[in-house]
Amino acid sequence: SQQGEEDPQALSIQEGENATMNCSYKTSINNLQWYRQNSGRGLVHLILIRSNEREKHSGRLRVTLDTSKKSSSLLITASRAADTASYFCATALRGATNKLIFGTGTLLAVQP
Amino acid sequence: GAVVSQHPSWVICKSGTSVKIECRSLDFQATTMFWYRQFPKQSLMLMATSNEGSKATYEQGVEKDKFLINHASLTLSTLTVTSAHPEDSSFYICSARGTSNYGYTFGSGTRLTVV
Numbered sequence: 001s002q003q004g005e006e007d008p009q010a011l012s013i014q015e016g017e018n019a020t021m022n023c024s025y026k027t028s029i030n031n032l033q034w035y036r037q038n039s040g041r042g043l044v045h046l047i048l049i050r051s052n053e054r055e056k057h058s059g060r061l062r063v064t065l066d067t068s069k070k071s072s073s074l075l076i077t078a079s080r081a082a083d084t085a086s087y088f089c090a091t092a093l094r095g096a097t098n099k100l101i102f103g104t105g106t107l108l109a110v111q112p
Numbered sequence: 113g114a115v116v117s118q119h120p121s122w123v124i125c126k127s128g129t130s131v132k133i134e135c136r137s138l139d140f141q142a143t144t145m146f147w148y149r150q151f152p153k154q155s156l157m158l159m160a161t162s163n164e165g166s167k168a169t170y171e172q173g174v175e176k177d178k179f180l181i182n183h184a185s186l187t188l189s190t191l192t193v194t195s196a197h198p199e200d201s202s203f204y205i206c207s208a209r210g211t212s213n214y215g216y217t218f219g220s221g222t223r224l225t226v227v
């Protein structure tokens with residue numbers, strides 16, 4: 001089952017612009033993670049934010065988490081053509097197994 | 113860092129045959145393994161969760177007799193797609209979780225094509 005919905009489904013921007021992707025989820029979480037996937041390839045872990053954190057930075061990435069609204073956002077600043085990929089949020093659910101459930105994903109295209 | 117080796121990276125098989133996919137944790141003990149399936153242009157869907165030495169727990173709608181999961185050791189889990197059909201063609205990815213609080217390590221995925 002899908003825990004998260006992401007929007008937009010697809011985003012096309014010019015190099016140098018910022019890209020913002022949003023994720024909403026349904027149940028209580030331990031943490032929320034963002035992953036990147038190039039077409040047909042494996043996943044690359046980008047950043048993890050814990051349920052008691054509100055904002056986190058890593059290089060050109062900025063992630064926010066609002067547990068009251070059950071939502072998160074990923075901001076990529078100064079985008080590059082190499083950032084073109086699909087981006088997924090994934091929520092680690094509370095509970096014994098800590099299942100990691102993925103959102104629907106955002107396909108980002110950065111035009112050079 | 114933690115590494116999960118997944119093999120094969122791609123496989124083509126005939127309808128009706130079975131295919132086994134392996135995931136090995138190379139430098140940590142994988143107490144829990146998650147198996148996902150991803151259809152083209154879609155997200156990853158969790159199929160099942162397995163703990164070492166226990167039977168796997170399958171998500172709703174996933175046939176446990178068709179997708180056999182074995183997690184007999186802390187470093188190896190296998191997914192066997194039995195009697196494969198063309199609709200089973202997909203990208204299968206494993207993810208291992210060890211004893212650290214937050215770490216999930218993903219394999220590189222297996223692209224299965226059933227002809």
